[in-house]
Amino acid sequence: MLPEANDRAMTVQSDHLPEPYDSGWAGGGTLSAPSEDPLEKIAPYLHGLRRHSALALGLGLLLVAIVAPLVWLSQEDTYTATAYLRVAPHEERIAFDVTTRRGVQNEFELYRNTQQQLLTTPFVLMAALRDPAAAGTSVVRDEEDPIKWLAENVRVRFPGDSEIMSVSITWEKPAEAAALVRAVVQAYRDEVVDVEGRQKRERRSELDRVYASKETEVRAKRNDLKELAKRLGTGQEDALNLKQQNALEVYSTFRHEQMRVQFELLRANGELQAHRARLEGFDPNSVSELELALMADQDPIAKQLAQQLAWIQSDYLYSQSQARPGAAAPYLERYNRDYALANQQLQAQQERLREQLVMHSQLKIKEKIDELQTQIAVLKVQEEAIGEDLREAREEAERYGVQSIDVEMMRSEIEHLERVLAELASERELLRVEVNSDASVVVLEQAEVPETADRSMRIPLTLLASLFAFCIPLVGLAFWDVRAKRINTPDDVSKRMGLTVVGAVPKIPPRVIKRLGSPTRRHQRWRMQLTESVDGIMARLLRKADLEDSRVLLVTSPVSGEAKTTLATQLAMSLVRNGHRTVLVDFDMRRPSLNNVFGVENEPGVSEVIRGDAALDEAIADTSTELLSLIPAGRWDRQAMAALARGAASGLIDRLREQFDFVLIDSAPVLPVADTRFVSQHVDVVLLSVLRDISRMPKIQAACEILAAFGVKNVETIVTGGYEQAYAKSAECFAESEG
Secondary structure: OHHHHHHHHOOOOHHHOOOOOOOOOOOOOOOOOOOOOHHHHOHHHHHHHHHOHHHHHHHHHHHHHHHHHHHHHHOOOEEEEEEEEEEOOOOOOOOOOOOOOOOOHHHHHHHHHHHHHHHOOHHHHHHHHOOHHHHOOHHHHHOOOHHHHHHHHEEEEOHHHOOEEEEEEEEOOHHHHHHHHHHHHHHHHHHHHHHHHHHHHHHHHHHHHHHHHHHHHHHHHHHHHHHHHHHHOOOOOOOOOHHHHHHHHHHHHHHHHHHHHHHHHHHHHHHHHHHHHHHHOOOHHHOOHHHHHHHHHHOHHHHHHHHHHHHHHHHHHHHHHHOOOOOOHHHHHHHHHHHHHHHHHHHHHHHHHHHHHHHHHHHHHHHHHHHHHHHHHHHHHHHHHHHHHHHHHHHHHHOOOHHHHHHHHHHHHHHHHHHHHHHHHHHHHHHHHHOOOOOOEEEEEOOOOOOOOEOOOHHHHHHHHHHHHHHHHHHHHHHHHHHOOEOOOHHHHHHHOOOOEEEEEOOOOHHHHOOOOOOOHHHHHHHHHHHHHHHHHHHHHHHHHHHHOOOEEEEEOOOOOOOHHHHHHHHHHHHHHOOOOEEEEEEOOOOOOHHHHHOOOOOOOHHHHHHOOOOHHHHOEEOOOOOEEEEOOOOOOHHHHHHHHOOHHHHHHHHHHHHOOEEEEEEOOOOOOOHHHHHHHHOOEEEEEEEOOOOEHHHHHHHHHHHHHOOOOOEEEEEEOOHHHHHHHHHHHHHHHHO
């Protein structure tokens, strides 16, 4: 029978495995569970730090003790040389202000930022390095690119957002730092600041040249006007009479109106061509989703279908959360079909609405084309009428002579030139006065050789390096621990893995559990917590036994060391406290321990019974606890393993079911050996012991898959660790069973 059992182990029954959550609602008509709370994603890292806090703290302090002195000693003494300049919001004037002032705050900030950038430009820094004092520094001799080094180390600031600009360099050699700062400031004055004075002088020369040119042009225009007035035989005052002015005004009005109509005609033709092209190349897919959504909100059929989808989704989620595992499958499948049908109808209705929107958009374009064609026809008629009136007005104006118009235009040109000439003369005289005024940037204090070393960066750098070194073990251990996927809370088992959690019991320290019967208040408190949590779990198991006649319970764990034997013992004691005759069977035949707990002989036991070497009555031993009996594991060998594989456990469990109210089996771990896999086929409920901070999700998942492969349909978990969680979970489970 062993090969046959192994073959069954290879066939996994997916109906009994926990279903993983999807990421959200899928558009294909299926439903998925809600996504995980983002805040819960941080919890595993915090639990990892909790488990390794002592190690992380020790390693962090050790790294700090190593890194902090190294960083402190690696920082060399530096010296900062600083020069101060004043950047005025506007230039100091002697008498007048002939240039644009920078008194407005945002304009001054722009000017100040510009000066700050100009001071660190390559042409200024290159000029600074040509200074003899700067050329002899070690920066020029040793650095591969001294201009780049200077650009990275020159600091230009405006302390307190004021008009004072500080230029500083921090370097290991104080004399060289001062020489470099002085060279940079002097190069900035020569290449940038003094350029403003040269620009003033160049502007004054340019103004003199332009003024002379305009003055010659005005004299020539005046001579031409005199010659034209002589030919007309009239003076400048009576060059045009009132009638001539009226004719010119009429001509100007018609000309303006003709240009307006032509512009409107051109615009209308352009819009007509655009709308025709839009109609010819109209894309039905150009209808926006917003327009479609607005039309769907007004369509009763679409609204009804959307509401129907929401109802189906709500019913699906309710059935999924309330029904027992496996019992809701028919309803969920029907909800999926209903949802897919309603979704298909909604998409068809949306497609009909889209076609209506396309037809409506095309109709609007055609209406606009008809409107533009009518408008173009009206504008063409207006253009012809205005053109005729314009020709008549022009002929009327030309009767008074083209030369009269030339006189008026010439006089206007002379007046304009005289105004320009007056402005040029005024600016030229003002600039002549202000050409020698002080610049807007002046040096307040040159850089001196610093005498005190600057150690301001040592402390923050050392603190930052120490903090980083301290955090490395914390982060590393947290990430390393999270990769193990350990169980932190009962919610990890119920929500993240989808397994049924019967309840949780507190994790009692080993030194306390050895003296749990002590009369001290501390041990009484631990005993009360353990008793309440185990009794809460047993309340649901007893209710389940009444409803489903599940009186054979198997306690196991994915791997060893997950408190399964302690849990089996406490569950047995809880059954006895409730007045039930209980037998505790030690099926962990390879590593028996219950005989030591209750102080009985290990032989004869389970191994002897299934081999046929002893009768069942001989293996049942009484304990000091009333109503509680024990069958020890016995002496394990290959024959006992073979008998177990052949199904010998079935007859043993059936006889115990007849003699006792409850049969509680402490079995071997599921993953290391195959013993539990053969025994689990003959029990009513498998209780999987999960130990907080020890058990791992992949191991639990693998154990559930193996049990499902051997036909186990009823697997529930009990989490050891966290009394308050145990109390809440037990109360919830008991209320559910009562309901």
